[in-house]
Structures are given as C-alpha cells and as structure tokens.
Amino acid sequence: MDKKTAKVIEKYSMPFVQLVIEKGEEDQIFADLSQIKQVAEETDLPSFLAQVAVDESDKEKTVGFFQDSVSPLMQNFIQVLIYNHRANLFYDIVVDCLSRLEKETNRFEVTISSAHPLTNEQKERLIPLIEKKMALKVRSIKEQFDESLIGGFVIFANHKTIDVSIKQQLKVVKENLK
Incomplete structure (x- = not known):
C-alpha cells in the first residue's frame, strides 16, 4: 500500500474511532x-473491491449490503464511505x-492456540493472567487448534506472544543440551 492510500484510510478511520470512543x-x-x-x-471481498474491471457502483452496492446488519453509527460511516466513493478501500478502512x-x-x-479445546472455566481463569x-x-478470545503443540498453549495478542506449550519447552531443553 502506498503512502497516499494509507493517508486516505487514516483520514476516515481516525475520526471515526474518536467518535466511537466519544459516544x-x-x-x-x-x-x-x-x-x-x-x-x-x-467471501474474498478485498479482491472484489480491488478489481479495476468492477464498476464503482457495483462496489458501492456491495458495501451497502453491510448497512442492514450493523449499528446506526456504523451505518452512517458506511454511507459516508459510499458517498465519497471509497468503496474500493472499505475493507482496508475496516481493518x-x-x-x-x-x-x-x-x-x-x-488468540489461544492449543492442542485440545479449552473449557470455559480454563478460559475464564486465563483472562486475568493474560491481562496482567x-x-x-x-475483548474476546479466538481459539485455534494445533496438535503439534502436544500440550499447553500459545497466546497471541497485540503483537505479543506467550508460549507455554510442551513443544516450546522441549525445544528449550533441546537447545540447552547442545
């Protein structure tokens, strides 16, 4: 993404986020x-919106479909993007x-990756530890399964990782034995 596009995305997302927090x-x-x-x-919407061959009005109609299932504030934001012909940047602005x-x-x-599903009780006990x-x-927990972890789990959030998997522990032991 070039700097000009990044600035346009920022032009819409920054004030919207500030408004959301104010409200x-x-x-x-x-x-x-x-x-x-x-x-x-x-649905691979980003590819559709990025296609030059797709007419702008078709992109705007597609983006407009989201207005039926969101809050009034989000509806207004989508309407602003459509009005300003920014449907092609819709996904990037949302992200x-x-x-x-x-x-x-x-x-x-x-995101918690584990070899086996965690119970709700385990998730509830993990939340305060993760926060600390x-x-x-x-805000929410997304669970992924990775049988290669053997046991334990790996936690990802805000570009940070906590790895307390058996796979990682075995890797550390292996490194220490060298």
Missing part, C-alpha cells in the same frame, strides 16, 4: 467491525478502524 459505543462497533471483517475475508480502536481502548482479541502479563484488556 461510548466501543463494544457495538467492535462487534460490527469484527463481523464485517470476518464476512469480507470469507484500520479495528486496529485503531483496539489500540485506543487497549482491548484486544486474544500482556498489560491489556481481553
């Missing part, structure tokens, strides 16, 4: 942005808004 609608907008991002990734909102509120989605060790608030 106290972080939880709803987190949910809206996360939902839009997930649907966009599942940037989500990132900025996480940083501004210090509330992050935490990573100096952040857990």
Whole structure:
C-alpha cells in the first residue's frame, strides 16, 4: 500500500474511532467491525473491491449490503464511505478502524492456540493472567487448534506472544543440551 492510500484510510478511520470512543459505543462497533471483517475475508471481498474491471457502483452496492446488519453509527460511516466513493478501500478502512480502536481502548482479541479445546472455566481463569502479563484488556478470545503443540498453549495478542506449550519447552531443553 502506498503512502497516499494509507493517508486516505487514516483520514476516515481516525475520526471515526474518536467518535466511537466519544459516544461510548466501543463494544457495538467492535462487534460490527469484527463481523464485517470476518464476512469480507470469507467471501474474498478485498479482491472484489480491488478489481479495476468492477464498476464503482457495483462496489458501492456491495458495501451497502453491510448497512442492514450493523449499528446506526456504523451505518452512517458506511454511507459516508459510499458517498465519497471509497468503496474500493472499505475493507482496508475496516481493518484500520479495528486496529485503531483496539489500540485506543487497549482491548484486544486474544488468540489461544492449543492442542485440545479449552473449557470455559480454563478460559475464564486465563483472562486475568493474560491481562496482567500482556498489560491489556481481553475483548474476546479466538481459539485455534494445533496438535503439534502436544500440550499447553500459545497466546497471541497485540503483537505479543506467550508460549507455554510442551513443544516450546522441549525445544528449550533441546537447545540447552547442545
């Protein structure tokens, strides 16, 4: 992404995030942005919006479909993007808004990779530990399974990692034996 495009994305995402915080609608907008991002990734929307051959009005209609399932504040934001012919940057703006909102509120989605599913009780016990060790608030937990971990888990949030897997412990032992 070039600097000019990054500036345009920032021009829309920064004031929107500030407005969301002022209005106290972080939880709803987190949910809206996360939902839009997930649907966009599942449907390969970024590729569609990036295609030069696709007419701008088709991109705007596609982006407009999201307005039916989001909060009024998000509806207005999408309308502003359509009005200003920024449908081609919609996905990038959504991702940037989500990132900025996480940083501004210090509330992050935490990904936990484990060899086996964690119970709700285990997740609840992990939340305070994650918040303390990573100096952040857990907004939500996303769980991934990785049988190569053997046991234990790996936690990712805000570009930080805590690895307490058996795989990592065996790797450390192996390195120490050299």
